[in-house]
Amino acid sequence: MWSLKIKIILLSVVPLICVTALIASLVFKQSSTLAKQQLKLIKTNIMHSKTLELQNHIAQAFASIRNIYEPASANDQYAKQQVRDILTRLRFSENGYFFAYTLDGLNLVHPILPELVGENLWNYQDAEGTMLIQDLITQAKAGGGFSHYLWEKPSTGKRVKKLAYVVLLDKWQWMLGTGVYLDDVDAELARIKLQTEQNIDHNFIWLFIVTSISGIVIALLGTSLNISEHKLADKKLKALTQRIIDSQEQERQRVSRELHDGINQLLVSIKYRLESATECSNTPTTISVSLHQGLHTINQAIGEIRRISKDLHPSVLDDLGLGAALTSLCQEFEQRTAIDVFFECDINAIHIPAMVQTTLYRITQEALQNIEKHAAADTVDILLTHRKQQLQMSIRDNGCGFEIENKSTQANFKQFNRGPEFASSGLGLRNIFERISHIDGQVSIHSQLAKGTQITIKLPLQKCSTFSQIPLEQIT
The missing domain is CATH 3.30.450.20 (PAS domain)
Structure with a gap:
């Protein structure tokens, strides 16, 4: 015994x-x-x-x-x-x-x-x-x-x-x-x-x-x-182990999504800026060497970060608020890519919980990255407004677009996972749908080849007010 x-x-x-x-x-x-x-x-x-x-x-x-x-x-x-x-x-x-x-x-x-x-x-x-x-x-x-x-x-x-x-x-x-x-x-x-x-x-x-x-x-x-409790303890241990494994998988999925939206975006932005600096013909040799070393380090960091899982809360939201944060994001994107971004916002008179602000900020960031990589657009229009007790965001570009079987797809995360029109979609759109699903919002995508894409997000303001009382761990 x-x-x-x-x-x-x-x-x-x-x-x-x-x-x-x-x-x-x-x-x-x-x-x-x-x-x-x-x-x-x-x-x-x-x-x-x-x-x-x-x-x-x-x-x-x-x-x-x-x-x-x-x-x-x-x-x-x-x-x-x-x-x-x-x-x-x-x-x-x-x-x-x-x-x-x-x-x-x-x-x-x-x-x-x-x-x-x-x-x-x-x-x-x-x-x-x-x-x-x-x-x-x-x-x-x-x-x-x-x-x-x-x-x-x-x-x-x-x-x-x-x-x-x-x-x-x-x-x-x-x-x-x-x-x-x-x-x-x-x-x-x-x-x-x-x-x-x-x-x-x-x-x-x-x-x-x-x-x-x-x-x-x-x-x-x-x-x-003791001997009589061994089988019961073993059963509970197996259940606990399975629960830990499930929790780990869920955590890895969450962290991977957050990482893709946050730190990776910042490092890619830094990389673009360093690459632009190295292309300057009048850059001194010592600085050029340092820039190339910095690029090498950034590439290594991006490679490492893509395997990890977690994103930090964007401090710009805490310092400036959602409207100013999106303005800054659009200006930085416009300067880096030479794509014209027109941003309008009239939400200063309403209170939006920090979690909802973070979600909308990250969705905008993800959408702009997708436009930069895939849309071949030269103009982006972003409108953030509230009307009839509803918060609404629209992100529209004049790029190449893509085919959707259901031309107006109002999706939640489950529909997005099994929808055939999104079978070839990457992590970017998946992140947008997954983020909105956490705050009970609605997403619709309208896209036509050679005519651009529009993403529309709707969220009732009554639901927004309830998220401030829910722990972040329960909704991210």
Whole structure:
């Protein structure tokens, strides 16, 4: 009898421990990979913004001296002194200033360290041995460029990493430049990394706690078993296992749908923007390499995310509301695809629960993605209105359309699954129908070849008000 109980406990606890260990290792591996990719992408974006910031500052500085520099001759000492005075006064932040050198290393302007003015710093090295003045002059001669080195930050007095951008004033053979300090970038990346590691640690702690509690409960249940209860317990265990499997399948389906509508859309949008940036002929080599690395990382992330299941609630709805969120979505879609989007909305006077707002936002997002991929349209009309106690949304395009046996199909999710007219439809339309079915709405699709497609969604406002009191887990 005791041997049988031990076997039952082992058969329950050992698989639990093995599966938990496997899940923990997979979670740790995926979390570490995603964290590294996130840090790499964030650093790339921050450095890109820094380079653009420096280029803008140099352009502003040159605009300040253009009226003096351009009409002056190569030996106009008075004009040179005026330019030096202007550059000495120019500042764009507490630690932001401009400097100038002759091409043989003679310092002409340095508002933070005026004692350097008139000194030849050709052979000056930073703490890492970088011949920074020579490197800056080389970049200037090459038509302008960026350089990294260590320099004292005025606000702290500490030597930190600095990114400088320099150009050549060819007429006077001057190097003009400015820079930004990167200690805040390193600090922000370190903070993000620490936060990510803490989140991973918390997940492992909770996983350990849940596993421990589960093991203890199983052990206690196992010790209380006897021969007469074994068959009943086995039957209940099978039922529980089947219930867990069914719940897992349902959860995977829900998460897959939410993932397709949300994070994947954002990553694809980022990918399109990065691809557009890489096609620019005047993109510096260092930035182009970083963009290609970012594209590679995005492609990897998309591939990974398509296998996972969950979508985050769009924060734009919380910050701006449904009308403003859809306006922003349409503007972004229009800028990215060059497809004209006309959006009208008159729902500001009514209250719509957050869940319904999220559903309508995601449906619009899904429809626009389908139009971009398949419709070959150049115009989209979106109307969101309420009339006669009914919320109504219409999304219409002038694209190629598709054939539907039932020209006006008012569908719920079950009809959509078994309807022959949708047998070849992809995940996009399926998501739209499934989302609307959760809030008891109605969907009708009208489409004709070469004449476009219209999706109409109707939802009674009385039903909308009831969703705010229903837990999200019961309706998603």
